Amino acid sequence: MPIMFGRTIKRPPWRQCKVGSRDDLQVGQALNNKVMELQEQDFNFTIDTAFTKEIRVERLPKGFKMPTIEQYGGTIDPEAHLESFKFVMLFRGASRRHHVPSIPLYLEGLAKSTEWFECLKPRSVSSFVQLGRAFIANFMSSRVDRKIMANLLAIRQRSNETLRAFLTRLNSEALKVWDLDPIVKFQALRSGIRDVELKKSMIMDEPADMHNLFSRCEKHINLVEVLAAKQEKEREPEKKN
Template sequence: MPPIPQCDGTSDPIDHLETFRTVMLLHDASDGFLCRASPTTLIGAARDWYSRLKPSSIDTFEEFRDNLVQQFMSSRRPRKTDASLMAMRQENNESLKAFVGRFNREALQVPSLDPSAAMNALPTGA
């Protein structure tokens, strides 16, 4: 089984939970198993938060997910948008090749990016 990174409350909780869920789905884990296994990946502030929950206060993995995300909302990584691509500019000492590489890495982080939006954004930054 691939390792599941631990969640300490300082990293994006959605990234953590999606990795956890993906690994668990490889094993055809039930919702109940997800609920019982997910706390084993928590450390630090996240473990402290979990230990303060009232017993039997969470019934589903979705409920656990929503509570964890709400608790550690400030740790969420800002999601990239096509507008963030439009704001990208080539740095003074940056080669065109390096800029295009950086642009492409950013574009991969934009969910459901319309290819035409990416094509329109690239020339504005170079």
């Protein structure tokens, strides 16, 4: 009997056969059969079994180097991470099929746990969209609350808020709206501002595009600030008197 750390242990029955013996071969075959049996059941034996054969045999382009992407730890918006991941991979020349097995490489901490993979049925993932949905569903608690276009249209410039501050706030909120139509952003700006002269200018001479719109706003802001500074300077002698 083998001795380990001063203790006597018994070999399990399946280890008592000699290497290369018929019994050993039979045990090996039985283990292989068990693995195949487990893979046929409705749960993952390994992460790899969640992918279809087409995904597993897909090879990266020759000379392809995995890009440097920020690791996902489960605390930031999963959609934002996937969008960044997808953009970089496509830029490097990888197809969408190459994205699928690469996602686990960019996980860290609790997100690196395979538990959410184990919920996927064997050979159920054949596309980036399918794995992306499972990924987002698992990390839903970290998802940033997305705004809709109606939220943007409801924004109004506050009475004590400068036009510059209002534009900054509007742009910040616009970033939270998915697939924002530029026309909606224009309408939100025009309806939200309090300056009558600027609003009249937009109605009488509608800007050709967003660049033209914000360029006009910037000129108007500069004009307002110059006039305000001039008025303040003119009031200084009155204060001294």
